[in-house]
Amino acid sequence: MLKYIFKNSITSFHLLSRYQISIDKIRNFCIIAHIDHGKSTLADRFLEITGTISKGKHEQYLDKLEVEKERGITVKAQSAAMLYKVDGIEQYLYNLIDTPGHVDFTYEVSRSMRACEGAILLIDATQGIQAQTLSNYILAKKQNLKIIPVINKIDMTSANTETVIQQLVEKFDMNPNEIFKVSAKKGTGVTELLNNIVTLIPPPQDHKELKCFLIDSWYARDKGVVLLMLMKGGILKKGDQILSCAFKKKYDVFEVGIQSPENVPQEKLEPGQVGQQMRPEQEIHLEIPLSKTLAEAGFEQVKPLVYCGIYPEDPDDYAELNKSIFKLALTDPAVIIQKESSAALGNGYRCGFLGVLHMDVFRERLENEYNLSVILTSPSVPYKAILRNGKEVLVENAIMAPDAAVIKHYEQPMAMATIMCPEEYSATIFQLCDARNGRIVDQEKYDKQDRYIFKFPLNEIIQDLFDKIKSATKGYGSLEYEFCGFEKANIVKLVIHLMDDPVDALSFMVPEERAHQLGKKICQRLKDNIPQHLFVVSIQAKVGGKVIAAEKIGSTGKNVTAKCYGGDYTRKKKLLDRQKEGKKRMREVGRVTVRKDTFISVFKDD
Numbered sequence: 098m099l100k101y102i103f104k105n106s107i108t109s110f111h112l113l114s115r116y117q118i119s120i121d122k123i124r125n126f127c128i129i130a131h132i133d134h135g136k137s138t139l140a141d142r143f144l145e146i147t148g149t150i151s152k153g154k155h156e157q158y159l160d161k162l163e164v165e166k167e168r169g170i171t172v173k174a175q176s177a178a179m180l181y182k183v184d185g186i187e188q189y190l191y192n193l194i195d196t197p198g199h200v201d202f203t204y205e206v207s208r209s210m211r212a213c214e215g216a217i218l219l220i221d222a223t224q225g226i227q228a229q230t231l232s233n234y235i236l237a238k239k240q241n242l243k244i245i246p247v248i249n250k251i252d253m254t255s256a257n258t259e260t261v262i263q264q265l266v267e268k269f270d271m272n273p274n275e276i277f278k279v280s281a282k283k284g285t286g287v288t289e290l291l292n293n294i295v296t297l298i299p300p301p302q303d304h305k306e307l308k309c310f311l312i313d314s315w316y317a318r319d320k321g322v323v324l325l326m327l328m329k330g331g332i333l334k335k336g337d338q339i340l341s342c343a344f345k346k347k348y349d350v351f352e353v354g355i356q357s358p359e360n361v362p363q364e365k366l367e368p369g370q371v372g373q374q375m376r377p378e379q380e381i382h383l384e385i386p387l388s389k390t391l392a393e394a395g396f397e398q399v400k401p402l403v404y405c406g407i408y409p410e411d412p413d414d415y416a417e418l419n420k421s422i423f424k425l426a427l428t429d430p431a432v433i434i435q436k437e438s439s440a441a442l443g444n445g446y447r448c449g450f451l452g453v454l455h456m457d458v459f460r461e462r463l464e465n466e467y468n469l470s471v472i473l474t475s476p477s478v479p480y481k482a483i484l485r486n487g488k489e490v491l492v493e494n495a496i497m498a499p500d501a502a503v504i505k506h507y508e509q510p511m512a513m514a515t516i517m518c519p520e521e522y523s524a525t526i527f528q529l530c531d532a533r534n535g536r537i538v539d540q541e542k543y544d545k546q547d548r549y550i551f552k553f554p555l556n557e558i559i560q561d562l563f564d565k566i567k568s569a570t571k572g573y574g575s576l577e578y579e580f581c582g583f584e585k586a587n588i589v590k591l592v593i594h595l596m597d598d599p600v601d602a603l604s605f606m607v608p609e610e611r612a613h614q615l616g617k618k619i620c621q622r623l624k625d626n627i628p629q630h631l632f633v634v635s636i637q638a639k640v641g642g643k644v645i646a647a648e649k650i651g652s653t654g655k656n657v658t659a660k661c662y663g664g665d666y667t668r669k670k671k672l673l674d675r676q677k678e679g680k681k682r683m684r685e686v687g688r689v690t691v692r693k694d695t696f697i698s699v700f701k702d703d
């Protein structure tokens with residue numbers, strides 16, 4: 098213990114005792130809302146008013162990831178401990194969790210809620226109740242959280258505060274006198290809200306025996322694995338040994354601390370506190386992603402909606418990808434990871450995500466935070482195969498699809514999509530949606546915006562609908578979607594063959610009407626990218642053994658050493674050496690030799 102005190106400055110020694118507050122003076126709460134309704138801005142004001150960060154210096158302080166700063170959205174729930182003198186009198190410890198608003202990161206929200214007794218439900222005064230307001234409200238109710246309704250952005254000229262109050266009264270049966278009105282940006286009403294949290298949200302309970310609730314985990318280069326936990330009971334100190342109930346493994350606690358908002362080392366963590374504990378890297382079991390740990394701990398199993406393969410661009414980077422992907426998965430419980438190996442792409446992973454944004458953010462984090470270049474195969478959705486014997490099989494990967502003879506029919510995942518756009522773009526939106534099998538379900542006018550609800554096959558949404566809407570509306574249109582069950586559909590398995598050998602990485606489950614177009618596109622791209630061989634290379638796209646598109650690459654008819662007649666050994670060796678060098682960049686797929694980047698070109702966007 099002495100060693101530890103010497104290592105830290107006097108200030109941190111002073112800080113050590115500041116957070117040791119009795120459990121009745123602790124409040125754990127999260128901020129929940131629809132995307133962009135102002136959660137991170139409100140969290141900034143809280144941090145400033147409580148003196149946790151200095152005023153005006155930071156914007157969106159808790160959006161720490163590069164991808165969050167670049168995109169201006171929260172993708173990770175972040176927590177911060179704040180010491181606050183309520184009404185300037187009595188000191189409390191507020192543990193705040195800022196949550197993401199986008200539906201792809203809902204899993205982060207529900208996990209955060211499990212660590213709280215209350216939630217601030219924030220509603221944008223210019224937009225009113227939106228899809229995620231409703232689903233977050235339902236989630237919070239289910240978890241018996243005390244909900245504090247707060248209308249934000251009341252400073253805006255387009256604010257409809259009274260209408261939103263009315264909506265809250267009608268839809269959520271709220272008492273109009275209990276609704277707070279704030280401007281998170283300007284700070285109006287925020288201190289009043291902070292002062293009321295203490296009476297509106299109850300303190301956590303002490304479960305007496307040592308019990309920690311895992312909120313988050315991540316890998317820190319200097320510390321190893323960091324676990325962010327709510328202390329449900331007991332005391333945790335540096336040097337303690339803990340046992341994971343899920344995996345029956347022992348771990349040494351390397352250091353404990355509190356996020357306020359960065360890590361402040363502590364002597365111990367006590368009941369009700371949200372704190373970190375670190376474990377050295379050699380002790381971690383990277384093969385156990387957080388999703389699995391949470392599932393073992395009784396959390397709802399994540400059900401991915403979008404799958405893709407992730408491969409290193411250079412196959413020699415596989416070991417690096419292996420380490421990085423599990424480190425990243427430590428911070429993301431909603432990603433499902435399975436090893437996969439493909440003759441065409443080498444060793445990699447099949448990953449499941451909650452949506453395309455989730456997939457895209459995961460890729461960007463692998464590239465930004467782990468400096469890796471990866472290939473993502475085109476996203477696909479899981480299909481349900483209804484078998485003739487009455488059983489159901491979820492087909493997440495085309496190569497796992499049951500034999501066509503045993504399948505009665507397929508069902509495809511559907512999504513309810515909300516599209517908002519200025520009224521002048523309505524006709525374009527209808528054309529776009531029609532071409533993607535979207536069926537209109539509902540529509541309404543909202544200010545000068547049109548709001549449409551379409552039902553789509555999920556597969557149609559994940560391809561490019563978002564980009565197409567953005568470009569067709571000069572960036573003003575928006576798209577949000579939510580899975581809404583399976584429906585019967587004509588789905589076929591499209592397999593690309595090279596010289597009659599099926600290529601595993603190029604097998605796709607597709608709606609029947611799209612099979613020909615996709616098959617043709619892939620055959621053409623392979624033709625453009627595969628070099629000539631001594632023989633004619635045949636490329637075929639097949640559905641159920643029937644060829645639906647095909648290309649041929651003519652032969653060179655030449656042997657590279659053929660011209661080195663006679664005994665000119667050095668020339669022949671040089672040529673063979675050059676050939677060997679070239680071979681390093683090539684890969685064998687059946688009898689065909691392809692450049693390593695051939696399959697990247699197939700998966701690249703148009």
Ligand SMILES: Nc1nc2c(ncn2[C@@H]2O[C@H](COP(=O)(O)OP(=O)(O)OP(=O)(O)O)[C@@H](O)[C@H]2O)c(=O)[nH]1
Binds near residue numbers: 172199
């Ligand atoms: N005028 C005004 N703008 C606000 C207010 N609160 C937030 N904003 C703005 O609204 C936008 C979204 O705010 P954020 O705090 O990022 O919203 P969020 O809910 O955290 O967003 P996600 O985490 O991505 O869901 C930003 O441009 C903010 O500056 C407010 O009270 N008044």
